[in-house]
Amino acid sequence: MELMEKRRKHFAALRAQEKRNRPPTKAQKRTQMSTYLKHMGGYTYKQLKGKSFDEIQKLFDKEMKRVNTFVAMGSEVQESKEKGSEETAKSSRKKMLGRKRAGKEQQQESSKKQKVEKEKESDKVEEVDEAELKKLLVIKKDEDIAIDAIPLATKLPVIIDYKLLKEGVMIHYQLIRADGSSKRYSSMIRMLQGIDREDLEALWRIVKAKYGDTRPENEFERVLWGDLKVMFEPDKKSNVWRMLQGYRVTTWKLIDSSGVHFVRFDNLHVFMLVERRYPLTPITITNMLNKKLQTDH
Structure with missing residues (x-):
């Protein structure tokens, strides 16, 4: 009996090891890659739902490449990159300062030209005869002006x-x-x-x-x-509220336009305003929560 028991455990261990070493199927591999992308890559279920196996594989390889090429802070590679970036930043600052100086000079010249042109235009406007302007204007009193108001929403x-x-x-x-x-x-x-x-x-x-x-x-x-x-x-003494706990909740819906909850039971229904409290029993509330609320949006 001891020999048979050892033999059974031995073969069970071999079967378990063979099962663990068995390569995953295509569906299992897709599930594993999707789970990794959701937790590490920031992807959502909706983004991965309609994608094929090859598309999931490309996203997974891209994410793994980003992880494998990660350089920790304080390493030699990172320090050399930082030194090179400092040198390039200094040279770029010098170039930017030179461009800014040239740009300021151009702006000053253009602003001077604009001032001269505005002064010329203002002089031309003042030369226009007032009589000609009056001919173009038609002045009406406030009481003669009719305003057609278009309502934004009609009740x-x-x-x-x-x-x-x-x-x-x-x-x-x-x-x-x-x-x-x-x-x-x-x-x-x-x-x-x-x-x-x-x-x-x-x-x-x-x-x-x-x-x-x-x-x-x-x-x-x-x-x-x-x-x-x-x-x-709602009347707390009414038999309506006692009768509800004897029936199963089939529908719990929010009618948003009028602000009313509709709850249907096996043999009756009830309407409730959203902001008012009603004498519901714990059994009825539990049944409603188990059924869950239906809303339009």
Whole structure:
């Protein structure tokens, strides 16, 4: 048994050594070179993702050449380079000083010429008759001048009313603005994506003035009233927040235009304003974080 155990370990060691000495495959070699370039060459994953094996090989060879030709500070080669660079710097300084002197003299001469030319031009301008200038000028009073202002951004008129239109099993939200224009949305999410926070607050004021805290009898009116009430006036005692922890989070999305979080669960959903705190349980928050937030940008 001892002999068999030694024999098994011996052959296992031979197999491991053979595996270590085996040359890497092309894919393994590419992975090793990419890892080196990311850590030592400063390349990113996106820069190396679309490149072929030969292109990766060229970048790797270039980086290795730079590393192998590195000269440490204080070495003899570095000191000789520094001495040569000092001598060349001194000679270049002398040449630069000579060029600067010549350039200054040329600038002085050119500035003198420019002054003389400007004086001549100013004398010519003064000789122009004032009567001729008046003929060319048309003076208007401020009150006669009309300024056409072009707005840089146009804000849509405020929302003054809404309608819920049923088409088959689908419900459409129609928002009516002060200028008589209106637009339909096939869902609450579509509507929140097409309006801003000011429009959302105007819609809540209209719904609240219509129903207050009284729950609407109409099913679709009740859905809109409930979504807006939970969003703007969250009640800690409401059963909505207790029910959430019993369901799995399927979607957590940020609607940036109106500043609203949309969280969908297995059998229900909830809308929340980004700057307001809501009575979420630790279980619900954990499920949301595990699902991760979806954003447009």
